[in-house]
């Protein structure tokens with residue numbers, strides 16, 4: 115297939131879609147589905163009168179403002195989310211009103227959710243560019259918005275080295291938490307000798323409160339497949355695995371469907387786009403252990419072994435799945451690849467900050483008006499995210515702290531909300547970017563409780579292989595319980611700090627090495643909350 | 651037979667450990683070289699002849715210029731590296747790790763058949779663990795005495811997986827494995843059946859001999875009687891994989 119053929123196919127689909135006057139998009143991602151968007155979709159489908167109304171009702175992916183779901187967007191075919199008319203908290207009984215209102219210049223006031231509010235206008239969507247617009251189960255929808263054009267372009271017009279150069283010059287860093295330069299990782303795998311190599315997509319997403327990767331897979335699965343196939347071409351791998359947790363049944367279903375359709379259309383399989391390059395993708399379901407998101411544990415799990423980390427080096431790039439060179443990246447990392455190949459590495463590098471390029475997707479949660487999924491350029495100030503995009507604390511309260519990085523991260527106090535969100539600034543504050551969980555806390559939250567909550571998480575999720583993590587988290591949790599209950603004294607607080615140091619320095623994998631972070635960061639900024647509970 | 655002129659495939663490197671200049675083949679690990687030169691590095695999961703595990707973290711050392719500590723059992727020697735094995739910081743960490751192990755399960759040495767011959771006990775003495783700053787985890791595990799010759803007492807297990815590895819890598823039976831997560835991990839025989847019902851165990855006793863503590867012992871021994879012999883292991887391992 116030529117790029118021209120694909121472009122023509124896309125134009126044909128768009129022209130066909132344009133024959134319909136209205137498009138009603140119902141969010142069918144997990145959060146809206148759980149508040150009943152399935153019934154809304156059914157009611158709307160049943161209510162359309164094909165004789166008089168030129169209207170297509172379709173299920174789409176996450177629109178971002180999950181807390182207002184079920185969300186329904188009324189648009190002209192091809193419109194972006196912000197150009198559509200959005201309705202919030204829609205019930206099946208609202209279907210007739212929405213259908214009656216088609217073509218009316220005035221929206222239905224009681225359901226209207228204006229898209230000119232900052233939540234929508236202040237975002238910059240690259241990873242989520244098609245999320246909430248296209249039907250994730252429709253390959254045509256993906257192709258209409260340019261899906262697979264980056265893959266076909268890479269295969270027919272670029273050498274693997276040129277693809278590597280674009281990814282390297284983009285400055286993209288891994289979105290799975292570590293922030294390792296993606297181009298460097300790809301080049302390492304590409305340079306490894308050997309016939310069999312693998313590409314792995316890490317969709318384990320175990321941080322409590324994080325659902326960025328789930329949303330991407332549920333909303334635009336073809337983008338991830340395309341990114342993986344481009345990676346396969348660049349590093350010389352013919353086989354890919356997506357490791358996704360079984361608790362994400364909808365993501366699994368859509369991904370399975372998308373892989374099947376991509377294969378049937380020739381975007382996966384052998385001789386893709388009439389070239390010598392072939393690439394297959396298989397799914398592997400994880401049973402939901404947090405540690406299986408760690409790359410070496412993940413690969414053990416794919417191989418059917420107990421999901422337990424092993425010492426690195428060797429890194430997966432050198433010896434990964436079955437000892438072969440393996441490229442492992444996060445879902446969001448792969449989701450950035452197609453735009454980078456399409457628009458060029460320099461375009462991507464122009465977004466964001468010196469050390470952190472592009473955008474980042476965050477799952478905004480906690481005590482905040484707008485909870486949901488947002489995408490902002492790197493370097494956006496925390497205060498902007500919380501006050502402007504997130505709409506601040508409900509009832510006008512004050513932010514006490516923002517937690518990022520989940521159980522591996524820390525709390526940023528109000529005084530530092532002016533900080534730009536990028537890998538290095540967050541690290542300087544004693545937290546991490548992490549995979550994108552962002553929990554906002556108001557003045558009623560207790561920081562000792564926050565630390566205790568995350569420590570309990572790490573304690574129960576420790577794989578048990580190494581002593582400091584297995585037993586250290588358990589002792590630290592016990593100490594935090596005692597401090598929270600005002601039963602501990604200075605000696606116990608000192609022991610807690612000592613354990614933080616030992617566990618951080620001696621644990622085998624990232625889980626243990628970062629488990630003390632929530633304690634250390636709350637001790638750094640909110641030490642008085644600990645001390646005020648001591649009994650001696 | 652390759653001719654005498656053939657190039658060696660593995661290079662030899664030189665490096666420093668605690669101000670001592672050493673040389674080793676580049677495929678050797680730090681702990682192997684230190685053992686050879688009698689530089690003491692505490693360890694519990696490492697055992698010559700078995701694959702490295704990296705679980706006990708007692709063998710952590712400092713490498714100059716490297717921000718993180720490294721586990722000597724799973725770190726290869728590198729040309730020019732400078733290693734410190736016995737700094738004040740490392741000694742403090744090791745004390746804490748041993749303390750954590752004691753607090754995890756019920757290690758009541760005075761009534762243990764391995765009393766006096768236990769690697770955990772010896773290590774505690776060497777590291778200077780003389781008191782406990784943390785409470786013992788109040789969970790108790792059952793003893794499996796079903797096997798006619800051996801016994802497993804989970805309250806004395808430190809989850810070093812030596813038994814798992816020796817049974818898999820040397821005996822080839824793979825009777826042992828680990829189940830569970832975190833501190834609830836437990837070594838199990840076959841599919842968590844009583845040991846006597848294991849269909850894979852050949853009763854060779856290797857697991858008992860390599861177990862560093864009183865978790866795996868012979869039946870019929872009384873307090874302090876269980877002396878273990880691990881010499882067979884490096885000999886067997888070398889016969890199978892000559893270097």
Ligand SMILES: Cc1cc2nc3c(=O)[nH]c(=O)nc-3n(C[C@H](O)[C@H](O)[C@H](O)COP(=O)(O)O)c2cc1C
Pocket residue numbers: 287288289290291292293294316317318319320321404405406407408409410442443444445447549623624625
């Ligand atoms: C305990 C633990 C859990 C992790 N969980 C995830 C995860 O759920 N998703 C993910 O992409 N990376 C996770 N990681 C990071 C991965 O090990 C790995 O660095 C990442 O998948 C690499 O992809 P990237 O370079 O695209 O970020 C985890 C790491 C640790 C230590």
Ligand code: SF4
Pocket residue numbers: 405423575576577578579580581583584621622623624625626627
């Ligand atoms: S740090 Fe925790 S999760 Fe990682 S290997 Fe050690 S015990 Fe397992």
Ligand code: SF4
Pocket residue numbers: 816817821823824825826850851852853854855856857858
């Ligand atoms: S006695 Fe031998 S075969 Fe049986 S469990 Fe122990 S090592 Fe394995």
Ligand code: SF4
Pocket residue numbers: 806807808809810811812813814837860861862863865866
């Ligand atoms: S039974 Fe002994 S050898 Fe096996 S894991 Fe426990 S302490 Fe180690």
Ligand code: FES
Pocket residue numbers: 141142143144145146147175176177178179180183185486487
């Ligand atoms: S799930 Fe519907 S808007 Fe996010």
Ligand code: FES
Pocket residue numbers: 692693694695696703704705706707708709710721722723724
């Ligand atoms: S001997 Fe190295 S971790 Fe146990």
